[in-house]
């Protein structure tokens with residue numbers, strides 16, 4: 001019996017966050033200790049409620065906590081053009097049955113880290129506000145974090161500005177704190193997630209799995225793919241599930257250790273993850289930058305996971 005890896009997922013559901021949650025909870029390799037939510041794709045009330053709705057719909061019972069309503073110092077940016085006004089447009093989901101935690105996201109994370117007798121792997125799939133706040137308020141819990149495997153950033157090009165990816169540019173100050181924390185970091189940025197696209201015929205396979213979760217995921221992707229079609233993508237990038245898939249089976253990807261800095265002052269480059277691929281600065285290689293993925297194996301991992309639901 002392989003021991004499950006204890007993880008905390010911090011997310012801003014969000015279509016791809018929702019699919020990442022379903023992938024994580026279906027895995028016999030992970031022990032998800034809690035789901036914490038952050039403002040990003042939509043406001044915190046919406047991302048929190050969306051997490052509760054998706055987990056309830058899938059029959060998942062876990063701790064769900066509400067986190068930061070805005071970045072550390074900046075105003076919130078949301079992405080209704082990608083995820084809709086609800087943050088999870090597409091399927092009609094019933095009201096949540098899962099009881100939310102009475103603790104905040106930061107209280108939940110710090111509590112789990114302090115109580116755990118083993119290190120926890122952190123999987124942030126939204127802006128890094130909650131993670132940075134944990135590190136600022138309880139620095140000693142750093143040594144209880146095994147690794148931070150985040151979806152965010154990019155070595156080449158952004159998706160919110162020409163230079164910056166959404167999760168990082170929403171809260172660059174938080175990202176800078178996390179990337180400079182000394183904690184082992186794996187960055188699943190656009191370089192790999194734009195290769196982790198799901199195509200129409202694969203969405204139909206999911207729709208026809210034969211359970212309600214498969215239908216719901218297909219309806220999420222029906223809505224989500226509209227945004228990417230407008231930008232000429234053949235498929236829809238499953239950004240956040242890549243971070244979860246890495247923790248389940250890192251042989252899916254190819255990566256390189258690089259020094260990464262976060263731009264927090266650039267007129268045109270604010271929120272850019274500056275990846276020193278050729279080690280020009282000779283600075284410490286603080287980040288495992290994921291650059292490629294076996295797309296077919298990844299999609300199959302998701303398909304097999306979704307088959308486990310009712």
Ligand code: RIB
Pocket residue numbers: 012014015016017040041125126127151159165166167239240
């Ligand atoms: O840039 C993609 C990321 O921003 C994903 O995490 C998506 O959910 C949004 O949060």
Ligand code: CA
Pocket residue numbers: 011012013014016017041125126240
């Ligand atoms: Ca997200």
